Amino acid sequence: MAELYGKRLKLLRVTRGLTQRQLGALVAVEHSRIAQLERATGARPTLELSRALDAALGTDGLLADLQPHVYRETFPDWSRAWLEKQARATEIRTYVGHTAPGLLQTPEYARATLRVGRTLRTAAQLEERVAARLARQERLLAPNPPALWVVLDESVLRRPVGGPEVMRGQLAHLLTVGTRPNIHIQVLPFSHGEHSAMGGSLSLCTLPDGAELAYTEGADMGQLVEDPTDVKSYGISYDHLRAEALPSSMSLDLIQSCMEGNSARVPAQPQRRRVAQVQLQQPGGWGLRRGGPRRPRRRPGP
Numbered sequence: 001m002a003e004l005y006g007k008r009l010k011l012l013r014v015t016r017g018l019t020q021r022q023l024g025a026l027v028a029v030e031h032s033r034i035a036q037l038e039r040a041t042g043a044r045p046t047l048e049l050s051r052a053l054d055a056a057l058g059t060d061g062l063l064a065d066l067q068p069h070v071y072r073e074t075f076p077d078w079s080r081a082w083l084e085k086q087a088r089a090t091e092i093r094t095y096v097g098h099t100a101p102g103l104l105q106t107p108e109y110a111r112a113t114l115r116v117g118r119t120l121r122t123a124a125q126l127e128e129r130v131a132a133r134l135a136r137q138e139r140l141l142a143p144n145p146p147a148l149w150v151v152l153d154e155s156v157l158r159r160p161v162g163g164p165e166v167m168r169g170q171l172a173h174l175l176t177v178g179t180r181p182n183i184h185i186q187v188l189p190f191s192h193g194e195h196s197a198m199g200g201s202l203s204l205c206t207l208p209d210g211a212e213l214a215y216t217e218g219a220d221m222g223q224l225v226e227d228p229t230d231v232k233s234y235g236i237s238y239d240h241l242r243a244e245a246l247p248s249s250m251s252l253d254l255i256q257s258c259m260e261g262n263s264a265r266v267p268a269q270p271q272r273r274r275v276a277q278v279q280l281q282q283p284g285g286w287g288l289r290r291g292g293p294r295r296p297r298r299r300p301g302p
Contacts, residue, residue: 001069001070002070005045006037006039006040008066009034009038009053009063010038013034013038013057016058018057021034023053026052026056027052027053027056028052044128046131046135050063050066050067082203082213083136085207085213085224086136086215087136088207089206089207090147090207091148091206092146092147092148092149092204093204093235093238093242094149094150094151094202094203095150095188095197095202095203095238095241096156097153097156097198097200098155099113099156099159100156100170100174101201103140104173104185105133105134105137106169106170108162108169108170109161109162109167109169110134111126111130111162112161112162113162114133140182140183146205147182147184148182148183149184151187151238151241151242151245152185152251153188154188154189155190156187157171157254157255157258171255171256171259174255175252175256178252185252186247186248187245187250187251187254187255188241188245189246192244196237196240197241201217202215202234202237202238203215203216203217204235212231213231214231214234214235216234
């Protein structure tokens with residue numbers, strides 16, 4: 001798709017009698033960037049740049065229509081199908097055991113996690129993947145965003161990915177987004193012990209038509225699960241994790257303590273149960289969903 005995009009761009013540019021330098025000036029980028037796009041090298045085109053090129057070339061959205069297909073090529077084959085489904089989801093539930101979820105990562109944290117992967121070979125590919133990951137987050141801030149449930153293993157808070165400064169920034173970001181009405185963050189403490197999702201991460205999503213899908217992922221491989229029986233089983237596993245995780249208020253307190261470098265202690269089980277019971281009894285508190293808590297009905301922030 002990147003090669004097709006480049007060939008179309010070159011044909012359109014030549015047809016209009018423009019040099020790469022002239023086209024670059026029209027869209028406020030270096031001519032070398034136009035050359036990279038035409039040769040399908042370097043970073044993939046952004047949607048913003050594609051729209052600017054369409055406007056400069058008078059192509060009625062042709063390049064902007066191609067851009068999402070080029071964008072999806074920045075991810076490994078085994079994750080593309082899941083990302084396409086996730087982009088349409090009305091609800092996303094995810095458990096992560098090692099790093100913050102991509103939908104909630106800061107640029108610096110994303111760069112640190114992607115840099116150690118084995119699928120990227122150049123600095124340009126790294127920046128391309130970082131940009132693609134950040135672009136996926138935009139839907140969480142758009143009108144009518146999906147509901148996002150996140151269960152973080154306690155190890156996510158304790159491992160200083162990218163170094164102390166990057167980690168503090170990531171934890172601060174979790175505290176900020178954790179107050180949004182569509183985002184609910186819980187922490188699964190070490191004291192919970194073994195569980196069925198220890199081998200990697202587990203995500204589920206609900207599509208607009210009500211269909212549910214699951215996705216499991218390890219360090220170098222992922223699997224999209226569509227069979228209803230298997231999806232239901234994964235859903236039960238996830239609900240168990242969410243039920244055993246710290247209540248939201250305690251989770252945010254623990255994240256705050258880790259960010260400040262304090263020796264944060266996880267509250268004992270009786271105290272956690274009392275807090276959970278109070279949240280259940282509050283107006284607009286948790287309802288029940290398949291035996292587990294639902295997204296709290298929070299009032300929108302200012």
